[in-house]
Amino acid sequence: MNTLQFQQQSQTMSQRHLYTGKLLATLAIASVASTLLISGVYVFQSSLGWASGPLAIMGFMIYLLVIATITGVDWRGFLTMNGFLKWKSMTGKQRLIVGCLFVVLNVFVLGIYLVQAYQTYRRYKQLEPLRRQRKIAEQEAELGMIPRTEGNCHRCHQPLQLGAEYCAYCGERVTERPRICPECYATTLPDARWCPACGAQLDTSVLSH
Numbered sequence: 461m462n463t464l465q466f467q468q469q470s471q472t473m474s475q476r477h478l479y480t481g482k483l484l485a486t487l488a489i490a491s492v493a494s495t496l497l498i499s500g501v502y503v504f505q506s507s508l509g510w511a512s513g514p515l516a517i518m519g520f521m522i523y524l525l526v527i528a529t530i531t532g533v534d535w536r537g538f539l540t541m542n543g544f545l546k547w548k549s550m551t552g553k554q555r556l557i558v559g560c561l562f563v564v565l566n567v568f569v570l571g572i573y574l575v576q577a578y579q580t581y582r583r584y585k586q587l588e589p590l591r592r593q594r595k596i597a598e599q600e601a602e603l604g605m606i607p608r609t610e611g612n613c614h615r616c617h618q619p620l621q622l623g624a625e626y627c628a629y630c631g632e633r634v635t636e637r638p639r640i641c642p643e644c645y646a647t648t649l650p651d652a653r654w655c656p657a658c659g660a661q662l663d664t665s666v667l668s669h
């Protein structure tokens with residue numbers, strides 16, 4: 461991933477609320493459980509008898525708890541479905557209609573919102589190694605830590621950074637790969653010209669710079 465993508469992704473993420481994995485999982489399970497409970501009570505009303513009332517109330521309570529938690533944590537993101545609903549640019553009538561739909565179709569709104577929250581969470585997790593690396597690099601730069609060097613580039617003779625894959629001055633590949641014989645697949649030294657196992661001539665054109 462390049463820097464631009466990293467910045468763009470960080471930006472979109474910073475606009476959304478970042479949930480912890482635990483809270484997000486709890487909210488997802490609770491919303492599914494409450495929806496199942498309410499619809500289950502509705503379907504099996506007759507066979508549940510007296511229990512259907514308390515079960516339905518329990519379902520609604522769990523659902524309200526989920527909505528209350530989300531509203532408490534990120535009311536702006538939830539009410540706009542993370543920027544999808546642009547309340548400010550709506551007329552009074554439109555607001556009324558969208559507001560009613562928001563309430564009536566709340567289960568779907570909640571579902572979409574939770575998926576968005578999960579995407580944000582996953583993207584944040586994916587960028588964690590890069591963020592960690594950035595922090596280390598910034599701290600090292602702050603402390604004025606200059607990377608240690610070892611040996612010189614065989615092409616431009618500048619010092620090589622310890623553990624470098626490429627020369628920092630000319631871009632030459634530093635870590636040498638062993639060669640593989642195309643005839644018998646024996647491995648040999650990076651600058652070998654002949655296979656040590658079967659004597660086949662190795663392609664030396666790739667060695668010349």
Ligand SMILES: [Zn+2]
Pocket residue numbers: 613614615616617618627628629630631632
């Ligand atoms: Zn070099």
Ligand SMILES: [Zn+2]
Pocket residue numbers: 641642643644645646655656657658659660
């Ligand atoms: Zn060979």
